Amino acid sequence: MTDQEKADKIVYKLMYPLDAFSQWMQIDIIKVSPGACEIKAEIRSDMLNGFNVCHGGVTFSLADSAFAFASNSRGVQALSIETSISHSRPVLSGDIITASARELNLSSRLAIYDVVLTNQNNESVAFFKGTVFRTGKQWEV
Amino acid sequence: MTDQEKADKIVYKLMYPLDAFSQWMQIDIIKVSPGACEIKAEIRSDMLNGFNVCHGGVTFSLADSAFAFASNSRGVQALSIETSISHSRPVLSGDIITASARELNLSSRLAIYDVVLTNQNNESVAFFKGTVFRTGKQWEV
Amino acid sequence: MTDQEKADKIVYKLMYPLDAFSQWMQIDIIKVSPGACEIKAEIRSDMLNGFNVCHGGVTFSLADSAFAFASNSRGVQALSIETSISHSRPVLSGDIITASARELNLSSRLAIYDVVLTNQNNESVAFFKGTVFRTGKQWEV
Amino acid sequence: MTDQEKADKIVYKLMYPLDAFSQWMQIDIIKVSPGACEIKAEIRSDMLNGFNVCHGGVTFSLADSAFAFASNSRGVQALSIETSISHSRPVLSGDIITASARELNLSSRLAIYDVVLTNQNNESVAFFKGTVFRTGKQWEV
Numbered sequence: 001m002t003d004q005e006k007a008d009k010i011v012y013k014l015m016y017p018l019d020a021f022s023q024w025m026q027i028d029i030i031k032v033s034p035g036a037c038e039i040k041a042e043i044r045s046d047m048l049n050g051f052n053v054c055h056g057g058v059t060f061s062l063a064d065s066a067f068a069f070a071s072n073s074r075g076v077q078a079l080s081i082e083t084s085i086s087h088s089r090p091v092l093s094g095d096i097i098t099a100s101a102r103e104l105n106l107s108s109r110l111a112i113y114d115v116v117l118t119n120q121n122n123e124s125v126a127f128f129k130g131t132v133f134r135t136g137k138q139w140e141v
Numbered sequence: 142m143t144d145q146e147k148a149d150k151i152v153y154k155l156m157y158p159l160d161a162f163s164q165w166m167q168i169d170i171i172k173v174s175p176g177a178c179e180i181k182a183e184i185r186s187d188m189l190n191g192f193n194v195c196h197g198g199v200t201f202s203l204a205d206s207a208f209a210f211a212s213n214s215r216g217v218q219a220l221s222i223e224t225s226i227s228h229s230r231p232v233l234s235g236d237i238i239t240a241s242a243r244e245l246n247l248s249s250r251l252a253i254y255d256v257v258l259t260n261q262n263n264e265s266v267a268f269f270k271g272t273v274f275r276t277g278k279q280w281e282v
Numbered sequence: 283m284t285d286q287e288k289a290d291k292i293v294y295k296l297m298y299p300l301d302a303f304s305q306w307m308q309i310d311i312i313k314v315s316p317g318a319c320e321i322k323a324e325i326r327s328d329m330l331n332g333f334n335v336c337h338g339g340v341t342f343s344l345a346d347s348a349f350a351f352a353s354n355s356r357g358v359q360a361l362s363i364e365t366s367i368s369h370s371r372p373v374l375s376g377d378i379i380t381a382s383a384r385e386l387n388l389s390s391r392l393a394i395y396d397v398v399l400t401n402q403n404n405e406s407v408a409f410f411k412g413t414v415f416r417t418g419k420q421w422e423v
Numbered sequence: 424m425t426d427q428e429k430a431d432k433i434v435y436k437l438m439y440p441l442d443a444f445s446q447w448m449q450i451d452i453i454k455v456s457p458g459a460c461e462i463k464a465e466i467r468s469d470m471l472n473g474f475n476v477c478h479g480g481v482t483f484s485l486a487d488s489a490f491a492f493a494s495n496s497r498g499v500q501a502l503s504i505e506t507s508i509s510h511s512r513p514v515l516s517g518d519i520i521t522a523s524a525r526e527l528n529l530s531s532r533l534a535i536y537d538v539v540l541t542n543q544n545n546e547s548v549a550f551f552k553g554t555v556f557r558t559g560k561q562w563e564v
Contacts (some may be wrong), residue, residue, distance in 0.1 A: 009143075013259070014191065015190075016191065017167075017190035018190075018191040019189075019191040019196070019247075020186060020188070020189050020190070020193075020196075021187065021188050021189060021196035021198065021199060022186045022190065022196070024187055032232070044167055046161045047161070047162050047208065048155035048160075048161050048162060048163065049156075049159075049160045049161070049162060049163065049206075050157065050158075050159040050160040050209075051157065051164075051218075052159070054161070055161075055162035055202060055205070055206075056202075056205045056209070056221050056224070057162065057198060057199070057202025057205045058162060058198070060198050060201045060202070060205070060224075060260070061196060061197075061198025061199070061202065064196070064197045064198045064201070065190075065198070067197075067273055068190065068191075068197075072209060077192075079192075079228075080197050080227065080228055081225070081227065082225065082227045082228075083197070083201075083225065083226055084223065084224065084225035084226075085223070085225075086178070086222065086223045087195050087220075087221055087222065087223075095247045106164070131226060
């Protein structure tokens with residue numbers, strides 16, 4: 001099994017089908033590669049807050065799912081330690097948000113990722129950075 | 142109208158009833174005061190991720206709602222600029238999570254909050270910190 | 283040796299005397315206990331930036347030293363993974379800044395701290411949060 | 424005066440010569456453009472901590488200076504609100520660290536930057552993200 005096949009199996013077969021909240025968000029996995037992942041989802045009216053814009057937790061959740069898929073795709077189970085997000089533009093109902101996670105650093109126990117979120121006009125709406133602890137436990141692929 | 146009455150009206154009447162995603166989380170507002178807010182919610186099976194623990198985005202969202210209520214309760218509309226969360230303990234289905242937001246600093250344009258998340262055993266599960274931009278626009282109470 | 287004696291020995295004998303940059307800042311260690319540390323320093327003219335206020339890196343460094351002392355005082359060598367700081371008030375030359383680090387969470391591999399920075403008027407000037415990786419290597423006390 | 428000339432004047436003439444702490448770090452400004460800045464410095468023995476590696480506050484300070492130069496180079500005075508840094512590799516005495524700041528987002532009141540820090544072997548040593556509040560006050564160029 002190649003690294004790419006392993007990454008695909010972990011994300012498409014072992015993680016996403018069991019990830020109830022990512023399914024609630026109806027995320028669409030665009031692509032996966034070892035250490036990276038791109039997903040998208042449409043913002044629905046049940047994802048809005050009292051300002052009638054997308055709840056910050058939903059934008060964060062999209063980034064967090066891309067981050068989880070990217071960091072686990074290497075084959076070792078990885079748990080989020082610390083994450084942050086900066087919002088740059090309001091997200092509205094009907095927007096199609098893409099979250100693209102990229103590996104900044106990989107070591108045996110820790111790894112760092114950033115995730116850029118963009119809307120359907122290719123405008124950035126948020127910037128996320130996160131660190132995982134790599135438990136050492138292998139995904140059984 | 143006292144500051145307390147204003148805080149109550151903003152959160153209970155103007156924000157929460159229009160906040161579809163907070164309602165999806167079925168959050169229960171325990172108390173509000175100017176600059177502070179405590180909420181709780183039960184973690185349901187549709188909030189879990191592929192590890193069968195609560196999706197990090199849901200824990201974040203609870204903190205983010207408490208943060209939004211606390212920062213808007215002063216009477217000026219406040220938008221999240223930057224937030225971060227550190228996870229300290231897994232959150233499981235059936236856990237009752239309390240998010241308690243506290244104002245660390247308030248100035249005319251910016252304010253800083255932290256939110257501690259605890260479970261039903263009073264164990265901390267996550268620590269959140271956030272900064273808002275205060276737009277200057279008043280809530281019409 | 284008690285936990286308190288161990289914490290004192292690590293910070294006062296093994297860390298601070300070898301910490302050249304903390305010495306450049308002329309930090310004064312007020313107190314240490316297992317998982318906590320309070321230090322202070324006076325802001326000098328060579329710590330200022332082009333706005334004639336304290337460089338943000340110096341305020342951060344005070345917090346980071348308190349964080350390092352607190353997290354190592356337990357007896358296990360701890361390395362900073364991720365830290366953040368929010369500034370709430372300008373720091374001026376001649377200000378006496380106290381950095382007080384507190385343990386929010388301790389587990390076998392990871393621990394979380396916050397550090398509050400206050401000036402001589404007991405006004406908060408910055409809020410810091412940090413996570414360490416506990417290497418497993420013991421301090422030889 | 425072009426935007427590039429303005430950026431150069433702000434950083435080289437108005438900020439750096441008055442920035443005592445950046446001078447203590449002996450930073451070398453490699454290039455400036457509107458919204459971006461690259462600087463470097465050599466790590467000296469007086470920048471180390473008790474582990475005999477570069478104090479995290481010094482690495483942060485290099486990033487923070489690049490961030491301050493980049494965010495002010497647009498012509499409007501900008502103050503740091505919130506910053507975070509993730510360390511990926513130890514920095515040693517004698518290392519030459521480059522900090523490269525890039526603008527992720529610019530709006531009238533707020534702007535977001537990231538800064539990547541690399542050593543002389545082009546290995547990344549830390550990842551920084553920061554947000555500024557743009558005060559509206561112009562630099563007098």
